[in-house]
Amino acid sequence: xxxxxxxxxxxxxxxxxxxxxxxxxxxxxxxxxxxxxxxxxxxxxxxxxxxxxxxxxxxxxxxxxxxxxxxxxxxxxxxxxxxxxxxxxxxxxxxxxxxxxxxxxxxxxxxxxxxxxxxxxxxxxxxxxxxxxxxxxxxxxxxxxxxxxxxxxxxxxxxxxxxxxxxxxxxxxxxxxxxxxxxxxxxxxxxxxxxxxxxxxxxxxxxxxxxxxxxxxxxxxxxxxxxxxxxxxxxxxxxxxxxxxxxxxxxxxxxxxxxx
Amino acid sequence: xxxxxxxxxxxxxxxxxxxxxxxxxxxxxxxxxxxxxxxxxxxxxxxxxxxxxxxxxxxxxxxxxxxxxxxxxxxxxxxxxxxxxxxxxxxxxxxxxxxxxxxxxxxxxxxxxxxxxxxxxxxxxxxxxxxxxxxxxxxxxxxxxxxxxxxxxxxxxxxxxxxxxxxxxxxxxxxxxxxxxxxxxxxxxxxxxxxxxxxxxxxxxxxxxxxxxxxxxxxxxxxxxxxxxxxxxxxxxxxxxxxxxxxxxxxxxxxxxxxxxxxxxxxxxxxxxxxxxxxxxxxxxxxxxxxxxxxxxxxxxxxxxxxxxxxxxxxxxxxxxxxxxxxxxxxxxxxxxxxxxxxxxxxxxxxxxxxxxxxxxxxxxxxxxxxxxxxxxxxxx
Ligand SMILES: Cc1cc2nc3c(=O)[nH]c(=O)nc-3n(C[C@H](O)[C@H](O)[C@H](O)COP(=O)(O)OP(=O)(O)OC[C@H]3O[C@@H](n4cnc5c(N)ncnc54)[C@H](O)[C@@H]3O)c2cc1C
Numbered sequence: 001x002x003x004x005x006x007x008x009x010x011x012x013x014x015x016x017x018x019x020x021x022x023x024x025x026x027x028x029x030x031x032x033x034x035x036x037x038x039x040x041x042x043x044x045x046x047x048x049x050x051x052x053x054x055x056x057x058x059x060x061x062x063x064x065x066x067x068x069x070x071x072x073x074x075x076x077x078x079x080x081x082x083x084x085x086x087x088x089x090x091x092x093x094x095x096x097x098x099x100x101x102x103x104x105x106x107x108x109x110x111x112x113x114x115x116x117x118x119x120x121x122x123x124x125x126x127x128x129x130x131x132x133x134x135x136x137x138x139x140x141x142x143x144x145x146x147x148x149x150x151x152x153x154x155x156x157x158x159x160x161x162x163x164x165x166x167x168x169x170x171x172x173x174x175x176x177x178x179x180x181x182x183x184x185x186x187x188x189x190x191x192x193x194x195x196x197x198x199x200x201x202x203x204x205x206x207x208x209x210x211x212x213x214x215x216x217x218x219x220x221x222x223x224x225x226x227x228x229x230x231x232x233x234x235x236x237x238x239x240x241x242x243x244x245x246x247x248x249x250x251x252x253x254x255x256x257x258x259x260x
Numbered sequence: 261x262x263x264x265x266x267x268x269x270x271x272x273x274x275x276x277x278x279x280x281x282x283x284x285x286x287x288x289x290x291x292x293x294x295x296x297x298x299x300x301x302x303x304x305x306x307x308x309x310x311x312x313x314x315x316x317x318x319x320x321x322x323x324x325x326x327x328x329x330x331x332x333x334x335x336x337x338x339x340x341x342x343x344x345x346x347x348x349x350x351x352x353x354x355x356x357x358x359x360x361x362x363x364x365x366x367x368x369x370x371x372x373x374x375x376x377x378x379x380x381x382x383x384x385x386x387x388x389x390x391x392x393x394x395x396x397x398x399x400x401x402x403x404x405x406x407x408x409x410x411x412x413x414x415x416x417x418x419x420x421x422x423x424x425x426x427x428x429x430x431x432x433x434x435x436x437x438x439x440x441x442x443x444x445x446x447x448x449x450x451x452x453x454x455x456x457x458x459x460x461x462x463x464x465x466x467x468x469x470x471x472x473x474x475x476x477x478x479x480x481x482x483x484x485x486x487x488x489x490x491x492x493x494x495x496x497x498x499x500x501x502x503x504x505x506x507x508x509x510x511x512x513x514x515x516x517x518x519x520x521x522x523x524x525x526x527x528x529x530x531x532x533x534x535x536x537x538x539x540x541x542x543x544x545x546x547x548x549x550x551x552x553x554x555x556x557x558x559x560x561x562x563x564x565x566x567x568x569x570x571x572x573x574x575x576x577x578x579x580x581x582x583x584x585x586x587x588x589x590x591x592x593x594x595x596x597x598x599x600x601x602x603x604x605x606x607x608x609x610x611x612x613x614x615x616x617x618x619x620x621x622x623x624x625x626x627x628x629x630x631x632x633x634x635x636x637x638x639x640x641x
Contacts (some may be wrong), residue, residue: 066269075271185279188309191271193539 001054001148003045003083006101006131007073008035009066010115010121011154017044017121023223024091025121025148027063034069037116039076039183040176044146045114046077052148055079057108057146061089061100074194075186081199082108088204094122100214103207105135112153113173128175141175164257187246276332279308285610291468292613297422298468301343306377310336310347312576315355315415319402320372325505327565330510334558335622337514339520341617342468344514345408345624346509349469350374353625356382357429357445357500361488366447372378372425377577379426384414385497391415392630394431395494399476401432401446407480408434408452410448414474416624421457421472425450428474431493443493447485452478465617502575504625505582506568507560512585516554518597519589519614523547527599541549546595554592557585576638583631587620591619 011030012155018026034042044057056078060066063085068080084104092100105113113132118125132139143155144163154167155174186194204211212218240246254260265273284301291298306312314329315321329351329637337344340445354373358367358381358529373379390396400414410432420428427449436442456475463471491632524547527538535545560581567574595603596611604611 049417071267071271098598176575184269185275187307188272188313188324191268191275192322192324194271195268 088211093219102134132173276335284339311377312375321375334514351506352385445487500588509581512589515593519592
């Protein structure tokens with residue numbers, strides 16, 4: 001079974017983000033890491049490979065430096081990498097990103113596409129479904145478990161008060177949630193081996209994409225403004241006289257703010 | 261000059277750092293408090309390949325260079341120095357003598373399970389009467405009909421008494437006369453009749469690392485358990501210690517970095533006189549000096565490793581790095597406690613542990629005084 005895992009390189013997640021004049025994240029200002037949500041997708045892919053055999057390919061759209069973060073996925077055990085990189089891709093939105101990934105995937109043979117549920121930089125969570133749509137594939141999003149059997153993929157999806165079981169024929173796209181598994185650490189041997197694994201770099205011409213279809217030019221959405229999160233307000237300190245009064249104040253607070 | 265680590269070294273550093281932060285540091289307080297060996301942590305490190313980092317792939321290791329190994333020991337020790345020394349002593353003192361002096365058969369037999377971290381190995385040099393003066397060893401190994409018969413005591417031996425301890429390589433007097441004694445290295449597997457792992461020490465620092473006294477009473481091992489040439493033992497252990505110093509230096513750098521991490525965080529959070537204490541110049545300068553010294557100690561350590569990787573003479577660099585990094589860690593721990601005030605004395609803050617841990621970096625594998633002796637000698641003084 002061949003699996004393609006879509007992996008995005010994102011700025012280090014704990015640092016506060018900086019934005020450029022065009023309201024886009026200044027990526028140069030931060031260390032680049034594998035999108036943490038994608039680590040779950042990589043692990044899911046590796047576990048399926050261990051069970052069913054086949055190959056795991058890492059597909060990334062990003063700057064050429066994204067090879068560094070792809071190596072981490074290869075060190076975890078993925079077999080090869082595909083990087084779509086082209087200066088014209090800068091400023092792409094979710095739809096154009098999905099389009100580019102779809103074009104790359106049209107050249108591949110696969111049974112399953114795995115993605116994380118969202119990326120930590122933009123957090124739209126739209127690319128997986130958009131990608132499935134463009135490829136005309138069943139889209140099984142927000143999976144908290146993934147099983148493949150007899151040409152079908154089954155997932156569980158958490159819903160209010162329980163979970164749904166969803167099944168679709170392969171090839172299909174599955175996006176996984178955090179907690180679907182515990183991503184492994186790359187081993188030393190994996191790191192050494194990753195050096196020798198192949199990362200193919202593709203540009204737009206190779207994918208038969210016109211530059212104006214993608215990047216800022218092709219984007220269907222545009223970020224108009226970014227506003228920093230408001231400063232946290234100082235908390236209110238209450239000194240009740242008795243436990244009963246404390247309980248009443250807490251209950252009132254919860255009710256007034258519609259928590260209960 | 262190229263101060264950049266390779267992509268691969270960066271990946272290994274990040275792996276060690278993530279692992280230390282997520283898997284080692286959260287358990288350190290427990291293991292320290294209970295003076296319990298962290299079997300689960302070591303097993304995970306072994307699984308990832310950290311217990312045989314600089315061992316060639318042909319013997320089951322990761323085939324990394326000394327620099328990569330030093331960077332890994334630093335990051336692991338940043339999480340917990342006890343784990344750092346377990347890994348460093350196992351690798352530099354346990355495995356390296358086999359690779360440096362062993363026959364091909366000995367390498368094939370002993371190294372792969374050690375590189376895989378399935379078993380730990382120790383190096384037994386120190387004795388009650390032979391510490392800094394390690395050549396004064398009194399332990400004897402006499403050859404009788406194809407067997408070395410060993411009698412004596414070894415003190416403070418790291419990794420010797422765990423459930424997974426595979427054995428110890430010891431120095432012993434194998435002949436010669438007073439003033440011209442012949443010292444050799446002998447391999448003693450765990451379970452050898454007459455070899456007893458005796459008392460466990462109750463230590464102030466590195467409490468989760470395993471340290472035992474070893475007793476040999478007519479312990480018998482086959483003649484082929486001689487490691488390297490007969491009579492070369494003195495020269496051999498000096499060479500082992502030369503390399504070991506790089507890893508102890510790295511350990512001290514990691515520990516000093518942990519002191520900085522905790523202190524910088526605390527100084528930003530702790531408010532007195534209406535502002536974070538980091539804004540008081542005397543506190544800030546402690547942090548600045550700490551960071552500056554750590555940077556220097558790290559560069560010295562990396563350079564010693566770099567020299568070794570190039571097959572150059574690294575002895576003086578290693579001794580200087582070990583001496584300096586040990587002193588830097590002790591100063592950093594002292595200032596870390598000071599910056600934490602009363603909380604620094606409380607065991608629920610990690611700096612209390614750092615303060616107890618740092619001191620051994622100035623004692624183990626040659627005291628500061630011995631490092632100065634070594635450096636002085638190499639300077640031709
Ligand atoms: C936790 C721990 C783990 C250890 N693990 C191991 C191990 O795995 N294997 C092993 O073989 N050993 C191990 N050791 C032993 C360690 O290497 C010795 O403790 C160290 O070399 C010092 O020897 P000593 O304790 O006998 O001190 P001594 O040699 O008695 O030194 C006492 C003091 O005198 C000073 N001194 C001694 N000689 C001189 C001199 N000529 N000039 C100036 N000052 C001098 C010393 O610097 C020191 O300050 C370990 C020690 C500890 C604490």
